[in-house]
Amino acid sequence: MAVYRYPRPASSDITPRRLFFSRRALLGTAVGGVLAGGLNSGMAQADAPVAPSARGCPAAETPTPRDDVTHYNNFYEFGMEKSDPAELSGGFHPRPWQVQVDGLVEHPQVWDLDALNARFGHEDRLYRMRCVEAWSMVIPWQGFELGALLRAAGVKAGAKYVAFTSVVRPSEMPGQRGGLFSLRWPYVEGLRLDEAMHPLTLLATGVYGEALPAQNGAPIRLVVPWKYGFKGIKSITRITVTDQQPPTSWNQMAPDEYGFYANVNPDVDHPRWSQSSEQIIGEGSLFRTARRPTRLFNGYAEQVASLYRGMDLRKDF
Amino acid sequence: MAPPSSGPRRRSRFSPLTRQVFLYLFCLIPAVSDIAQGMANTLGPNPVSVCLHDFGRWAFRFLLISLAVSPLKRFVGLDFMVYRRPLGLLAFSYAALHVVFYVGVARHFDAHVLWKDFTSRPFLTFGLLTFLILLALALTSTRRAIIALGRRWAKLHKLVYVAMILASVHYAIAFKTWHTEPFIYAAIAGVLLSLRLVPKAGKRTV
Ligand code: HEM
Numbered sequence: 001m002a003v004y005r006y007p008r009p010a011s012s013d014i015t016p017r018r019l020f021f022s023r024r025a026l027l028g029t030a031v032g033g034v035l036a037g038g039l040n041s042g043m044a045q046a047d048a049p050v051a052p053s054a055r056g057c058p059a060a061e062t063p064t065p066r067d068d069v070t071h072y073n074n075f076y077e078f079g080m081e082k083s084d085p086a087e088l089s090g091g092f093h094p095r096p097w098q099v100q101v102d103g104l105v106e107h108p109q110v111w112d113l114d115a116l117n118a119r120f121g122h123e124d125r126l127y128r129m130r131c132v133e134a135w136s137m138v139i140p141w142q143g144f145e146l147g148a149l150l151r152a153a154g155v156k157a158g159a160k161y162v163a164f165t166s167v168v169r170p171s172e173m174p175g176q177r178g179g180l181f182s183l184r185w186p187y188v189e190g191l192r193l194d195e196a197m198h199p200l201t202l203l204a205t206g207v208y209g210e211a212l213p214a215q216n217g218a219p220i221r222l223v224v225p226w227k228y229g230f231k232g233i234k235s236i237t238r239i240t241v242t243d244q245q246p247p248t249s250w251n252q253m254a255p256d257e258y259g260f261y262a263n264v265n266p267d268v269d270h271p272r273w274s275q276s277s278e279q280i281i282g283e284g285s286l287f288r289t290a291r292r293p294t295r296l297f298n299g300y301a302e303q304v305a306s307l308y309r310g311m312d313l314r315k316d317f
Numbered sequence: 318m319a320p321p322s323s324g325p326r327r328r329s330r331f332s333p334l335t336r337q338v339f340l341y342l343f344c345l346i347p348a349v350s351d352i353a354q355g356m357a358n359t360l361g362p363n364p365v366s367v368c369l370h371d372f373g374r375w376a377f378r379f380l381l382i383s384l385a386v387s388p389l390k391r392f393v394g395l396d397f398m399v400y401r402r403p404l405g406l407l408a409f410s411y412a413a414l415h416v417v418f419y420v421g422v423a424r425h426f427d428a429h430v431l432w433k434d435f436t437s438r439p440f441l442t443f444g445l446l447t448f449l450i451l452l453a454l455a456l457t458s459t460r461r462a463i464i465a466l467g468r469r470w471a472k473l474h475k476l477v478y479v480a481m482i483l484a485s486v487h488y489a490i491a492f493k494t495w496h497t498e499p500f501i502y503a504a505i506a507g508v509l510l511s512l513r514l515v516p517k518a519g520k521r522t523v
Pocket of ligand 1: 369373443
């Protein structure tokens with residue numbers, strides 16, 4: 001099978017960052033070093049951060065420090081604060097785990113997580129992650145393409161969408177207890193079939209070379225790097241191929257704020273935040289955040305823009 | 318055991334001004350603590366956001382507390398009037414820090430973005446209006462201003478009720494989903510404001 005050559009965030013396609021000498025810069029470099037040494041693919045090496053030179057050259061796009069990736073999460077099943085998922089997910093059991101694949105497929109099947117791993121393996125993908133709240137990270141995921149799973153399941157003619165369902169376990173997920181005004185559970189998401197089959201679309205089972213921690217969506221989650229982070233449904237229990245556009249959680253909560261497509265787009269404003277730029281988590285100082293302009297499709301336009309040809313991205317936001 | 322004293326409360330050894338300044342400085346501890354931790358990088362992945370949110374909450378709390386002073390005196394008989402001004406100034410100070418963290422630290426004083434923010438994002442419009450009121454009240458909180466404004470001073474400072482309402486709305490709609498805390502705070506604000514509606518004349522049963 002040919003390995004998909006996905007676009008890696010490179011130094012050339014980011015705005016130069018100001019150099020700074022904080023713990024974060026050091027951490028970023030240290031973690032990047034671990035990454036380069038610890039993973040088996042050449043990709044990590046290629047993306048190992050370049051130490052900032054004394055002359056002030058822009059550094060390469062560094063993975064966000066692991067600590068930040070695992071302690072700054074939106075995972076409302078565990079709580080609404082960014083620190084809640086890491087703090088309150090201790091009681092969550094990501095094993096054993098099954099994923100049901102059904103709907104318009106030739107071979108509906110309940111997959112055990114180990115079977116998925118054995119069948120589809122994993123590769124490294126260093127992706128930018130852009131949250132709808134106007135912040136971003138660069139995250140080294142491990143996982144396999146959703147398309148591979150769907151091909152194995154055999155998508156039937158007439159299928160148009162893929163619906164995803166997360167887990168409901170109030171006893172293990174404090175955010176699912178009470179919470180009068182909260183999201184409705186289970187969290188649900190969806191993609192158009194062509195988006196789901198796109199080689200960039202990943203089912204992640206690991207981050208930073210280790211199994212996904214609970215707060216990042218253990219044991220298996222969706223990563224769609226050209227869409228806002230909330231499309232990346234966590235702790236998936238069911239994947240259903242369908243001919244209807246499936247409901248999606250944030251869209252149900254506030255349809256005027258969160259669309260079905262949720263493609264990263266600096267020109268489509270969100271009612272709460274300007275989407276024209278983003279805060280880079282893990283950089284900047286207490287007195288000045290690090291920001292950079294947001295790019296159409298989160299910088300993956302070359303790969304995915306064709307999916308939306310002829311569509312009004314303002315209407316279908 | 319000494320019987321509870323029933324006479325006038327013991328006079329403080331410190332002048333009112335000293336006590337006011339002391340309260341003000343003491344209540345700045347959360348700000349100093351956040352900024353110190355932020356500089357030491359112990360506030361987590363997004364220290365700016367932690368400060369922004371903490372300062373907003375403290376501004377709201379001090380606004381509430383300053384509005385509790387006169388009902389406490391009127392209905393409970395506890396007189397903390399001497400502390401009302403520093404409490405109001407604390408509300409303003411935290412609001413100012415909160416605004417600086419948004420406008421400067423987070424948004425880099427980007428006039429274009431800020432204009433859009435304040436004109437098209439309701440929660441920020443409410444925040445701005447609240448802040449402008451607090452600013453006006455802080456600027457007219459000096460003895461000089463009180464004398465210069467005379468009767469109009471009391472009228473002007475009634476705007477604090479409007480600020481409290483606007484701040485409650487700002488807080489309630491600040492988040493992606495409805496949170497519980499803003500409604501608890503708003504309920505307290507509601508009680509404190511309604512107490513103003515209790516007629517002053519005539520016998521009270523409270
Ligand atoms: C120009 C004026 C203001 C601006 C630009 C502003 C901006 C903000 C922003 C950006 C947030 C965070 C919303 C989010 O999480 O997305 C916020 C939250 C908040 N603000 Fe303001 N604000 C202003 C004035 C005020 C004032 C005057 C008060 C109080 C008297 C206040 C109290 C709060 C509170 C309590 C929160 C919620 C914090 C939390 O619980 O996390 N704000 N404000």
